[in-house]
Amino acid sequence: MDGRTEIETSTARNVETCDVLIIGAGISGIGAAYHLTQQCPSTTFVILEAQESFGGTWRTHRFPGIRSDSDLYTFGYRFKPWIGPPIATADRILAYMGEVIDENGLGSRIRYRHAVSAARWSSESNRWTVTCRRGDAGETVTFTAKFLWMCQGYYNHAEGHMPKWSGMERFQGPIVHPQNWPEDLDYRRKNVVVIGSGATAATIIPAMAPDCRHITMLQRSPTYFHASSNAIPLADELRRLKIKEEWIHEIVRQKILHDDAEFERRTFAEPEVVKAELLSVIRAHLGEDYDVDTHFTPRYRPWRQRLAVIPEGDLLKAIRAGQASVVTDEIDSFTETGIVLKSGRVLAADIVVAATGLNICVFGDIEFAVDGRPLDFSETVGFHGMMFTGVPNMAWVFGYIRSSWTLRVDLIADFVCRLLGYMDEKGFEKVVPTLRPEDRDMRIRPWIEPENFNPNYILRSLQLPMPRCGDKPEWQHSHDYWIDKDRLPAIEVSHSALVYS
Template sequence: MAAHMRMKSPGRSFAIVERRDQIGGTWDLFRYPGIRSDSDMHTLGFDFEPWRHEKSIADGPSILDYLNRIADERDIRRHIHFGQKVVSADFRPDEARWHVTVESEDGERKLMTANFLYLGSGYYDYDDPYDAGFDFSKFEGKVVHPQFWPEDMDYSGKNVVVIGSGATAVTIVPSMADKAAKVTMLQRTPTWMFSRPAKDAVANFLRKILPEKTAYAITRFKNIKMQDFSFKMARNKPEKVKEGLHKRIEKALGKDFDREAFTPPYDPWDQRLCLVPDNDLFDAMKAGKADIVTGNIERFEKEGVRLKSGELLPADIIVTATGLKLAVAGKIAISVAGEPVDFSQRYYYKGCMFSNLPNLAVVFGYLNASWTLRADINSDYICRVLNHMEATGTDLATPVLTAEEEAKIEDDNIFDFSSGYIQRAMHIMPKSAKAYPWRLNQEYVFDRKMLKDGPVEDGLLTFTKVGANAVQRDEQLEAAE
């Protein structure tokens, strides 16, 4: 959003409030072995900044380099307030201002104000991962959750059991296999996996013969189309997609591979597919350094995990890759004139604002494509909104949904994914209608066109003015440059 404002709303001052001591979010917080993207960086990256690395499936440090370069080259870093946790944000309609309470690491609180609030706070709980309720009291080894990986973790020559079958587990298992004696991925149910090269041959070829930005744009277009095609194919012809996925695994593991271990009880893209770059997981399995066991846990014993089948999986280290816990609005207490906002009672507006909630935008990315694709189009759209407010001299931008119109809305469960972390959070998620614009749409190409070319004044997003702001200049979030 800051980069888009630099380019498209340069007259506006801004500040970024960052809870951590450095930028990066997930890529700074997660330090487990092999931390990497599970989407290609030509679509997970931003539209304005080409991805220059040879590998399009990138590791965490490479992604951090990318983000840091953007912050520094675009003069964004000096606008970031590090070590500041946003506790609450109250919108005062009579002032057309957000009063934001932030807390520093030493517990000191202070008030900041802003005309507009843009939440880039992610989608999961940074403090508490999902707790599967395991009892490890009798286990004498070490237990670690990937979200809080110890810096001094030594797993050389150890037997490791990784509980889970999602993207985190599929990343950790082959990464630990090089040093560990044996790594076992224990799954209750299998996950659909697909392998692809970590390097995008087309992208690397285009970079040699075309200007960097042109090569990036072409590769990005190609990969967006491929993501869209793959998702629709999975929904329309699931059996054909299943066959294709199994063929790839068979090519990597041989005809005798355990098909049941790679056949979930749901169709592809009912949950996100797990990426296996360069067959790393399959190679570790062929080398005898890793394996996959499907079963239910009976209990944790002194020496490992006892399954209900009676089998004991020996373990010196247990990694609980059991999933995330979702959080709305970064767990910030959002209110309007002191009245708490219940997001589960608000409808998404064009996937970036909420019904009857003024001067607030959010990013909740795509479930069926690279997450950050929505970050670009939302940022671009909100710049259009800000510019319209400035041109018309208005203070409030509110997506208005009347009670009469809301009664006509037909709700749609756009989170039709069976993933546990999605299902566990359904009760806190905002509403989504079947019809645009009151929905969090899951089709990037459509959304991009609507947000870029559709009118800002559409009869639903209203622009109004209030009286003079009763706030002193030195209380502002950041003084204008």
Template sequence: MLATAPDFDVLIVGAGISGIGMAAHMEMQCPGTSYAIVERRENLGGTWDLFRYPGIRSDSDMHTLGFVFEPWKHEKSIADAPAILEYLNTIVDERGIRKHIRYQRKVVSADWRSDEARWHVTIEQADGSETRVTANFLYLGSGYYDYDQAYDPGFAFGDFKGQVIHPQFWPDDLDYTNKNVVVIGSGATAVTIVPSMAKKAAKVTMLQRTPTWMFSRPAKDGLANFLRKILPEETAYKITRWKNITLQDFAFKQARKKPEKVKKMLKKRIVKALGKDNYDEPTFTPPYDPWDQRLCLVPDADLFEAMKSGKAQVVTAKISSFTETGIALDNGEKLDADIIVTATGLKLAVCGKIAVSQDGKPVDFSERFYYKGCMFSNLPNLAVVFGYLNASWTLRSDVNSEYVCRVINTMKSKGADVAVPVLAADHALEEDDIFDFSSGYIQRALDIMPKSAIAYPWRLNQEYVTDRKIMQDGPVEDGILSIHAAGANAQTSEEQLEAAE
């Protein structure tokens, strides 16, 4: 054992859903284990505090985007950001987590020191000064996209005299009352913004280059609200959560097995919501199968209602140029705009853009394999969360948090301070596409993403039910994860790095 203990047993980066979830699981599963959460922003909430655009809401139901341990009690299961922040604030207050959060602390770098069996973490504070802390285990709940830069599609706005806004950096004082607004994009952000802005704007146009598969569902879960009236809160939540997980899984697999059948179903639901006279099939027919990209949720058919009222429209075309008063399209048409919103997607980032190193040598995550969708090959005492693409983010957050707590408890029981998934240099693993999705933000980031093999455990799986069973019930010491004291029964750092190259 080293003469001095680290500052924290576990350092959690990010006070969003992933970081708060890990802290809550530690409170339940690892009593007596010291931890801190460092958050670069002034408030907790992550995505739900960062994004301030009109209508910001979940695109997953809160019975699965909510945590397994904390029932969602609101009437609406498709929730807006204020309701989600209220939920998170309740958790940190009721579970004693708030006192562990350090705000306006940005993690700049983290170096694993093998001789000390701890991470040396450099943190930038609000005044620009830097401080250093040590931790035995590092848990990155820092999200999946770049908080500083949005994706830039290379638009040249030229002579346009109006305002250009990106949803990631929405100004608090934007007045769009009786203005003409063009929202460029067709993903979840655009589908959220358009009906919300249409309530006050003169007209809102969603300009899409390519359509997106959409589906409408009520914002309220009727069964959930009924069960809450007749059953204890936790029981009702468990039933609703199981129902929604099962339906999500069934819908995804149906889309992969019978895409034409799912296409017909989705189109039928749009026709019903929009009306035959307002439905234009090419506008709602993407050139790819459902769930090749994530489906866009339209709660309570709000987008279609805005279109029927004449306050919103969807135009499919490419941009030819930007004029003083709007956008010229490649089909010869023009769109007048006082405000242009570029909802063109996010820019992905790995591990919060933290400069991670191992005994002073930079870690290239694109050369490491995922281990159980949680840790990385030959990298000790570090875990991350990258949520499911075909289900709610929090489902992965929950299983990863529970699993890491099991690892930490196993380390404690053995008097060990190192847990590392060992992958030999001659592993001969067959690689798989890490994401079988065609979404632009995914494809643009493939070169920085960690590797994923075709077989478990060296992959980022997209099967929640399978992951949950393995992570909860499978042995922690599986013959791959080496748990030991520093310097004992371990490869050297040099050998570990060579194995990952």
């Protein structure tokens, strides 16, 4: 797929043409671009990014203390060793991604401040035509490509989930969502209430606590927290022995993957034992007199929702020091100076932070069409959760719900590069996943089964036009790295469900 001449001539007409168009310059898009340079070096590609720079989540979120909730040995790429604490701050992650861009000459391929509004496939030309709004002026620009690689993430970067509570308009202070954090927000010596108890709340509270008068985590129900040291003794020992960083990265990565898989297995096989272990760590930090049953004992089994990591137990230390507290109750209404709870208790607040989660954004809210027909992804079935029936020449990256997102980025990239190479070798211009006659009576299932994983942002998304799954391996989105690590590399690019022309 060598389209260099085409790019040069088309740019003059304000239409840029390439072989592969990557949507998003976050952790997925940068990973996809790297693999193209290594595995398909003659393939031309462009990355479209709506923000002013790379980073995705780590660029969007700027609240105090922002950090990963996955370890960087597995959230980092397999090809780029991570050197540092496993739970990393946003600036460290951005620096890591920046090194990948610089070391592999990816910067010139990225078009920043290009917000994609529409993507239309034409079987006449066997190309995608993608329309963007560029810059503040919103100038319309167009790109065409043989293959579309969706790496835009899974939530609305512009706006988080903000519930509507009674009396919010009466509150005299700011009500802030972490996704839209004001740079000039002054919380020094203020009473702050953080609504929510997930990973974001667990990050914000210890970061803000030293400067607030007091900070309170207000939750309807508790979350499971995993408090642990922010260090990997094995990595430290290997470095002391002067082992190569590439080897350390792979060894530690495999050790973490093994341990995480065993932990996940136990949450299904012996949930009460795992629950007791997690809560024992909480009690060790907070003392036996603290009401752990009310404030830190969830109603669901471990890992039915994502565990919130608290490195070095920092949230618990802030509570133990009296800088922070937890209230488990529901909101009745806001007043001018705080929040009235359904129990009748009143929480005084100068600032309210609504750490209430994200809004899932299906395929970036882009208007898709195939040969003039609007595309409804709920009418499609996913081929291994990365390509879709009736949708030509497109791949989608959605990571894991219990493991690090980036693990699937690498696996999908390997498959896409094999697919592109096969099409190039055989002279194919189009590939469409297609249900076969033997799939006609296959049971169609949701993209994620709520019984398996049911955080609020997933439950809120069930009405969205998400792709479907089948009950055969090739039509499943496993959401499980330990299945995919063997299954995805074994996919034959000549698979009977992939129709080429």
